[in-house]
Amino acid sequence: MRRLAIRLAVLYVLVSAAYIIISDAIVAGVGDALSPEDIVTVEVVKGLLFVLVSGVVFAIVGLQYARSAEKSESNFALVFAEHPDPMMIYDVETWRLLETNAAAHEKYGYSGEEFRALTVPELHPPQDREPTATFLKDHRPLRAESSSIVRHRGKDGRIFWVSIRSRDVKLNGRKVRICSITDLSDLTSARRDIEAMTAEEQRILVMLKVVAESIEDGFYTLDRSLTITHANKTFIDFLGMSGKDAIGRNWLELFPEARDSEPHLRIVAALEERRTTSVDTYDPRIDTWYRVLVYPFEGGVAVFYRDVSLEKKNELALRHEKENLSTLINNSDEVIYSIDTQHRLLVGNTAYLENMERLIGRRPVPGEDARSFLFGEAFTSRWADWFQQAVNGQRVDQEFDLDVPVVGKRILNAAFNPIIVDGQTVGVAIRVSDVTTARTHERRLREQAAQLSEVVERYEKLNQATNDAVWDWSMRDDSVFWNHGINTLFGYDVGRTPLSWWSDRVHPDDREEVLDHLTQWSVTGRSMWRHEYRFLCADGSYRWVLDRGSAIYDEQGTPIRMIGAMQDITASRLYLERIEEINVRLREIAQIASHELRGPLATVLSLLNLFNKESIEDPENTRIIGMIETSATDVDAVIHRIVQRTAELERDL
CATH class of the missing domain: 3.30.450.20 (PAS domain)
Incomplete structure (x- = not known):
């Protein structure tokens, strides 16, 4: 259509120009002999003739194009219908099949009506339909001719490989895609049993090369001199060179270190003995395992290889696992x-x-x-x-x-x-x-559990019967469990606390001594710990406590737990302090009696020794009696003081 439009435009310009030049020249030649009315008539006639000539020219060109188009369509229809390969036409937008040829009917088993009821993805196996739909969406329209290798499924469910060449065209104003399909189903078996090929070797090998370009395995062919005659993209990329640089090179020239290697020997054996062979080989340069498959054909070998490193690693891991399992079982x-x-x-x-x-x-x-x-x-x-x-x-x-x-x-x-x-x-x-030892141990554990249960029961009863603040210190996590006594005695509503909670409430004047004593106890390993100190109550007052604890040790002799009780001894402590105060005052009374009373009494005794018992009338006796009287007065004063102090003590008590 584009070519026709250009052709018509050029023709219209040429005809119009020629007509205008010729008609204007004729009118100019006879213009002097014509009246103005005649000139108008001539111009009208000239215009009508132009329209008539243009119409005739366009009709002739259109008829020629129609006959050419009919002939082209007839030729295309004939080629489409009689082509030996399956051909299809489908709508680019809906993917609905519009036309198919006889070869397609024979290959797929569908009639023309059945084909027109299908879409392109429905020609593929179910597992390939979603990827096919995605491809069609991404390639609408095609910018150039496209080719691909895919799997198709016939009416009978048979799946086969095909090569598709596609091109987008317009048919009756509709965007369609024409596909030429080449059957590649024989190539799959060709790869599996290439060694059984006979006269068809070269033809199938060429087809195999086409398939090789679409697979991820490396592929190349060698002639009998080990010259590379073909290589796919995977192998070319592996070599790191262009295809033209690789084709024609000797295999040993590219891999000199592989001479006399297992792959080299297998390739030579396949050439000489014409038998298929395979080998797993390791490339230490890139730490990769390859599985190499060698298929002989007339004039050389076809070589496939693929990376089997993961498989080898899994095999090695499985072998090690088996060896470890065998060792474990035998040990x-x-x-x-x-x-x-x-x-x-x-x-x-x-x-x-x-x-x-x-x-x-x-x-x-x-x-x-x-x-x-x-x-x-x-x-x-x-x-x-x-x-x-x-x-x-x-x-x-x-x-x-x-x-x-x-x-x-x-x-x-x-x-x-x-x-x-x-x-x-x-x-x-x-x-x-x-399991004799295990069962014996279990029996002992059950017995110990029963004993422990009894001890726990006794502990619980003792815990309920006592007002002491019983505690259980776990040294592994430094936590302390408290019974109800911590609330009864000191007003704290706690169950489990860190050890620091307790140490922070020890009186500042006692804290260092208490903690040092506890540390020394843990070092010496003595089973019982005992200390008296002042402990802060919830109301801010301090109470005197007697704290005692017993340690539990692990197998290494390290204390891991300590269980004890805090007893409120404030009353007894105050009582002892009071007794001490009384003792001080009694000692003071005793000191009065022993010192202040002894002096006057000693004087009286001395004066009595000087008293003249033989002569009462002795004037000296009068003086001595006066002195005795003075000493007696002193004794009386001392006794009075003792009586006063004693009365004060009795009053305080």
């Missing part, structure tokens, strides 16, 4: 062995072999009947029942007492696990554990 003290459904021994760990050697004097070998190693009719019967349950697909776990020869009475635990392959039980894995 286990538990007896582990497996037998088939006919009771034949398959394998046993080190513990099983050593125990059997101790019991029967030798190590069993695979294939022997495992029942021959059992002892005791009752145990053999139970073992057979457990084994049969496992063969039936059940997992059996039993604990029992057994009098084992040489060893004695033991408590054993046996687990019978079915070995299932492809849904069938092919054997039984058996694990036997000696």
Whole structure:
């Protein structure tokens, strides 16, 4: 249409110019002989003739174009209908198929009507439809011819690979896409069994190269001299050079370090023996494993390779896991062995072999009947029942007492696990554990738990009966649990506090001494701690307490807990202080009696010795009596003071 429009425009310009020049020249030649009315008539006729000539010219050109278009459409329809490859036309906007040729009907199995009921994504397998729809949305319209390799599905459900070449055109004013489809279904089998190809080798190899460009595996072909004859983009990118630089180069020239390597030897063997071969090889330069597949064909080999590093790492991890599991099983003290459904021994760990050697004097070998190693009719019967349950697909776990020869009475635990392959039980894995020590320990723990429960019960009753502030200090997290006594005695409504909560409430004058004493106690390891100090009450007053605690130690002798009680001794402490005060005053009275009274009495005694008992009338006696009277007065004064002090003491008490 664009070409027609240009052609018509050029033709119109040429015809118009020629007509105007010629008609104007004729009118100018005869203009002098014509009247003005005649000139007007001539101009009208000239215009009508121009319209007539233009119409005739355009009609001739249009008829020629219509005949050409009809011929082109007929040729296109003939080519479209008779083309040996499937061809399709579909609406770019709706993806609805509009026309298909006979080759498409034969290949896909749909009739023309059935095709027109489908959209392009519905030609693909279900799992490919969403990606196909996304591609169509992203490529509407096509800016140039496009090609792709995809999977299609026929009416019978058969899936095959195709190569599609597409171009957008306008048909009857409608945007459509014409697709030419090449069947590539044979290429998949060609890659799998290229070694079986005969006369079709070269043709299929060419097709294989087309597919190779669309896969992520590396691919290249070598002739018998190991010259690279073709390489896909993956291999070219790996080489880090352009395709034209790689094609024609010798393989050993590109990989000189690979001479006599396993891949090199396999390629040579494939060329000489014409057999398919493969090898896994490691490239230490880039720490990568590759799986190389070599397919011979007439005149050379096709080589595929892909990165299998992850697979190799998984294999290595699995092998290490198996080795670790085998080591773990063989180092286990538990007896582990497996037998088939006919009771034949398959394998046993080190513990099983050593125990059997101790019991029967030798190590069993695979294939022997495992029942021959059992002892005791009752145990053999139970073992057979457990084994049969496992063969039936059940997992059996039993604990029992057994009098084992040489060893004695033991408590054993046996687990019978079915070995299932492809849904069938092919054997039984058996694990036997000696749980005697564990069960004995559990019994002791239960006894200790019962004793502990009794102690806890007593503790709870004691806790309820006492008014003391009982505390439990966990040294691991430095927390202290308090009973109700902390509220009863000191007014604090707390249950669990950090140790610092307690130390902050010790009287400042006592705190350093108390904490030093507690630290020394923890170092010396004495079991009992005891100290008296003043403790702050919730109302701001201080009370004297007697704090006592006992430590609990771990296996290393380190104190981990301390349980104790704070007793309010304020009353007794004040009573003792009062007694001390009384003692001071009594000592003062005693001092008065011993010192101030002793002097006058000593004077009286001395004067009595001087008194003349033989002569009462002795004038000296009169003086002595006066002196005695003075001393008696002093004694009386002292006694009066003692009586006064005693009365004061009695009053204070």
